[in-house]
Amino acid sequence: MTRIESVSLRRVLDSRGNPTVEADVLTESGGFGRAAAPSGASTGEYEAIELPPKEAIAKAREHAVPRLVGSVHAGNQRDVDAALHAADGTEDFSEIGANSAVAISMAASKAGADVLGAPLFQHLGGTFRDADRTFPVPLGNVVGGGEHAADATHIQEFLSAPVGAPSVAEAVFANAEVHAAVADILADRGIPAAKGDEGAWAPAVDDSEAFDIVEEATERVAEAVGFEIKFGLDVAASELYDADAGVYRYGDDERTPDEQVDYMAELVDEYDLAYVEDPLDEDDYDGFAELTERVGDRTLICGDDLFVTNVERLSRGIDEGAANSILIKPNQIGTLSDAFDAVELAQRNGLDAVVSHRSGETEDTTIAHLAVATDASFIKTGTVGGERTAKLNELIRIAEEAV
Numbered sequence: 001m002t003r004i005e006s007v008s009l010r011r012v013l014d015s016r017g018n019p020t021v022e023a024d025v026l027t028e029s030g031g032f033g034r035a036a037a038p039s040g041a042s043t044g045e046y047e048a049i050e051l052p053p054k055e056a057i058a059k060a061r062e063h064a065v066p067r068l069v070g071s072v073h074a075g076n077q078r079d080v081d082a083a084l085h086a087a088d089g090t091e092d093f094s095e096i097g098a099n100s101a102v103a104i105s106m107a108a109s110k111a112g113a114d115v116l117g118a119p120l121f122q123h124l125g126g127t128f129r130d131a132d133r134t135f136p137v138p139l140g141n142v143v144g145g146g147e148h149a150a151d152a153t154h155i156q157e158f159l160s161a162p163v164g165a166p167s168v169a170e171a172v173f174a175n176a177e178v179h180a181a182v183a184d185i186l187a188d189r190g191i192p193a194a195k196g197d198e199g200a201w202a203p204a205v206d207d208s209e210a211f212d213i214v215e216e217a218t219e220r221v222a223e224a225v226g227f228e229i230k231f232g233l234d235v236a237a238s239e240l241y242d243a244d245a246g247v248y249r250y251g252d253d254e255r256t257p258d259e260q261v262d263y264m265a266e267l268v269d270e271y272d273l274a275y276v277e278d279p280l281d282e283d284d285y286d287g288f289a290e291l292t293e294r295v296g297d298r299t300l301i302c303g304d305d306l307f308v309t310n311v312e313r314l315s316r317g318i319d320e321g322a323a324n325s326i327l328i329k330p331n332q333i334g335t336l337s338d339a340f341d342a343v344e345l346a347q348r349n350g351l352d353a354v355v356s357h358r359s360g361e362t363e364d365t366t367i368a369h370l371a372v373a374t375d376a377s378f379i380k381t382g383t384v385g386g387e388r389t390a391k392l393n394e395l396i397r398i399a400e401e402a403v
């Protein structure tokens with residue numbers, strides 16, 4: 001029923017205006033799925049390899065498409081993803097490109113769901129998925145800089161976290177209100193701001209003023225909506241770390257690794273942060289472990305560049321107590337099966353999963369379904385902008401359909 005009849009690949013635009021890979025998968029019974037690869041800017045050193053889209057498409061047409069067409073069933077995601085690995089033959093998808101792999105993997109999952117007539121979250125989550133389970137809380141990027149905007153904050157993302165929201169929809173709307181409140185506060189202070197790659201405000205303020213602004217915005221909106229809104233960070237600390245000098249650079253200020261751990265722990269307590277992603281460099285398992293030991297009982301310490309959705313790096317992190325949550329980005333590892341394996345390993349060991357977009361995105365909504373299917377605690381997918389609201393609006397629809 002779900003045997004693959006054709007796989008078409010093309011270049012389309014992502015939200016930064018760069019070309020990316022889009023895949024169409026058609027089954028013999030007429031099931032259809034389409035998906036496009038996102039793309040990071042603050043990419044981790046250990047991520048699967050993204051090839052230039054033209055090259056990724058040519059290689060996938062040569063090696064992957066012949067293995068899939070006529071032999072693999074789109075409804076069996078493990079078989080699809082095993083065929084992609086076999087076609088590639090490397091550890092990091094450097095032959096066909098993780099961008100081709102993830103586009104095909106996600107498109108096949110949608111074609112499988114289409115044949116079944118099931119929503120994608122149900123196809124991925126399985127028939128015994130508990131309909132009563134809670135939904136992921138959306139983390140909304142409201143102020144940011146780093147690699148996502150020039151002349152803005154050093155910390156890459158300040159994330160609104162509406163942890164007390166009674167529903168997904170109210171959480172999504174609250175994040176949009178925090179984004180708007182930030183704009184009002186910036187205007188009151190006479191600070192002009194453009195937006196960064198993910199739609200967050202990117203003012204030329206130092207990080208301490210950004211904390212002040214985001215704290216005020218979340219408090220204001222929490223009071224108006226009547227539920228708790230905390231906030232969190234993606235420090236993206238690998239981008240701040242100067243490995244030669246062994247220090248983190250915040251403009252002219254620098255912090256040693258020990259000072260960085262202290263600084264992060266102080267921020268958690270000063271602002272009651274709900275979430276801290278990549279507080280340390282991607283090679284610093286020890287620093288992650290120390291910080292998790294100090295504040296992991298009251299916040300999530302999340303590994304993005306540290307784990308890159310990779311079960312081997314995650315296993316080491318579990319052994320060493322580095323982090324109590326993992327960021328899940330399917331394109332970091334290349335297939336949905338690999339992403340699922342990372343979620344399962346994390347959850348079996350008591351870590352939270354946080355499903356995430358990339359800074360370069362498309363209208364693709366697969367991650368909204370993935371977050372619900374895996375019972376992820378949080379989903380990080382921006383606040384405003386069409387490629388971000390595509391996922392947020394899909395979450396609202398899923399929540400309506402799933403009850």
Ligand SMILES: C=C(OP(=O)(O)O)C(=O)O
Nearest residue numbers: 040041042043357358359
């Ligand atoms: C979404 C992120 O940014 P990018 O896609 O640029 O890695 C991130 O670092 O979590």
Ligand SMILES: [Mg+2]
Nearest residue numbers: 234277278304
């Ligand atoms: Mg990150």
